[in-house]
Amino acid sequence: MQDLIISNLSKTYKNGVKALQDITLQIPIGMYGLLGPNGAGKSTLMRTIATLQTPDFGSIQLGGLDVLAQPNELRKVLGYLPQQFGVYPALSAELLLDHLAVLKGIINSKERKEIIQALLHKVNLYEVRKQKLGGFSGGMKQRFGIAQALLNNPKLLIVDEPTAGLDPVERNRFYNLLSEVGEQTIVILSTHIVDDVKELCPRMAIINKGKVLVQGNPLQIMENLQGRLYEKMIHKNELEHYKNEYQVISDRLYLGNQIVHVLSDKHPGSGFKLIEANLEDVYMSQIFNA
Template sequence: MELQIRNLSKTYSNGVQALKNVNLTIPSGMFGLLGPNGAGKSSLMRTIATLQEADSGSITLGELDVLKEKKEVRKVLGYLPQEFGVYPKVTAEELLDHMAVLKGILHKKERHAVVAALLQQTNLYEVRKKNLGGYSGGMKQRFGIAQALLGDPKIIIVDEPTAGLDPAERNRFHNLLCEIGEDRVVILSTHIVSDVSDLCSQMAIINKGEVLLTGDPLRVMNDLNGKIWKKMIGKEELMEYQLQYNVISSRLFAGKTLIHIYSDQRPDYSFEMVQPGLEDVYFSQITAAAAAPGMNEVLKAMS
């Protein structure tokens, strides 16, 4: 099954254009939607999940028209939103059983078997009798995946699922996502670059409602081979280098500032070539998109 998004746009009542003519083809497997906070990721996820209307465009899931056949889409959809609340005084087993009823699993014996299997899959079976209010952040996220898997959905959407998790819980969550992403469409929306590089075979970068790049993470990293250079500088030199070079990222390291720049050739002998990572792809795309409006103004002034 394949999800196709064509010319999708959405503007909110306050005038913010959250999605601008978005086009994506999302195959089965793990698909990473990468972008900064406010990029339009959640707006796109909510639209796919039938929680809000689009202004224009289309979304199809196999033969289903997502924007018109909402009830049918919800039957094959699993969704873990960015803000996922639970009833703190209810056990995981009780709440998942209740959600299974809402999902249409009405036969008691079948429902108990499904609930037990999902709690086992998400490594929560041993704490199934514990109130959800006593769960850690990572345990709540795994419970969120358990409820998203009810009804054996064909498409699963997880929105910023690892934000705030400690490294151990993040690894557990990654392993769980890999397991469920083998035979269905799983869309992972995140601003964490390593989530996409670790998990996804296909990806897109989105910013300010526009898709900047799509492809295989390994391929898009290879496309930058020989074009990313690094140098340690004093923090007081950063602005000078930003004016002189295409600095795509900077961070503190051992009390100094480590910069990465994008250049087809070695800027000078003081720069060292870097094997590009997905973070370099991400920052180069975001930087280029941010510079484009300013460049357009320059070109207009020259014409």
Template sequence: MKLIIDNLSKTYANGIEALQNVSLEIPKGMFGLLGPNGAGKSTLMRTIATLQEADSGTVALGDINVLKQKNELRQVLGYLPQQFGLYPKISAEVLLNHFAVLKGITNKSERKNLVKALLHKTNLYDVRKQNLKGYSGGMKQRFGIAQALLNNPKLLIVDEPTAGLDPVERNRFYNVLSELGEHTVVILSTHIVDDVKELCTNMAIINQGQVCLKGNPLQILEELKGKVYKKTIEKSELSFYKQNYKVISEKLFLGKPTIHILSDVNPRDGFTLINAELEDVYFSEIFNHSNSKSI
């Protein structure tokens, strides 16, 4: 089963073109959707999840016309939005059981076993009796993951899922998603490059409502081989280098900026060739796309 998105567009009433002819083919497994805040990721996720209408285009999950057969899609959808509310005075166990009822799991014994299994999977079983108002941000996020898995979804959408998770919780979440990706179409929408690097066999980068790049992360990295250079400079020199080189990223190291540039030839001038990372791919695509839009 594949998710096929074809020429999807959405313009809001204020004139912002959130999606511009977005086309993607997403097979079973982990698919990473990378982009900066405001790139259109959440708009795309909400549209696929049938929470808002598109202006034009089509979305299909197997035989399901997502934009027209919304109830059919919701029966096989798991969704963890970027922000979600919880009832603070109810325990995780009670609320997850309630959500299971709403999902149509009417057999009490089956529901009990499912809730128990998901609480274990998300490492919440020991605090299952605790009211949700006492949960940390990471614990609430893990509860959101648990509710998204209640109906054993064929399509799972997770929007900025690792926000608020510490490194241990993030690794646990990675393991859960990797396991699910063996049998499910999983879309991981994020601006955190490491999430995609750790998990995804396919990815796309979206910026200003348009798909800039799509493909296999390793193959994409190969295309940047021999083109990324770095140099540590003085802060006062940063403006000069931005004007004269394709600076795709900058980080402080011991108080000084270390810049990465994109160049087809060796720029010399103290630059060192480095192995491209997925973060370099991300920044280079955002750089190129933003510059092409401004011309």
């Protein structure tokens, strides 16, 4: 299977919002992080790739498949876990997966049973397969969502904000599951949580206001900030002054004081110390400059 190639994709809604502006990405097999704040255009891009809406301009190719011209062919090889998805609360995980498998064209009952059991083991839900979905925790529902997305052994898996609201244990379990799937599949992870991308993705893009701001390997992207990032602890009432005087890309409270991160090509002065940049600094610098 070849890469997913997105070229010059643009979408403007009727209210004038430019949700996508000339998006161009090349996404290989493995985990690919799409990072951006809420409202950046990530969900619009995911829905467009999933053929749930059409762009105004541009093209999407998956290997030799023209996604926009052949949406039904793409859906045969697509797994999709949207940000919000519903379940039938009175049905068990096993029964609903069986129903969804039929809808995805898995007609042979023996084959269907084998696939469902294997997936329930994979997402660690086999022991609760008879339990009603209405009693599942948030993390269990997310794992069920991945199971339904994998029913057709997809070549392309899209997961939109999958770890929002999960506790650390469930988030780590979800990381491991996605990483395993990504060994053989193109997995697009759309999120505003920096740690999701840092933990999982050898390639990524940052998107904001419908535009790609930067893309590439996270370590190489972080390298661009090294030697230019400084930190200082200040009083809370000094924050506005520092924002006016320096390129403050982020600030946070610590023991009642404010810590600021400043981007500068030269040492900004007394009290500042040079620090190693992390992916969150890259993210904040890109959003700051957008």
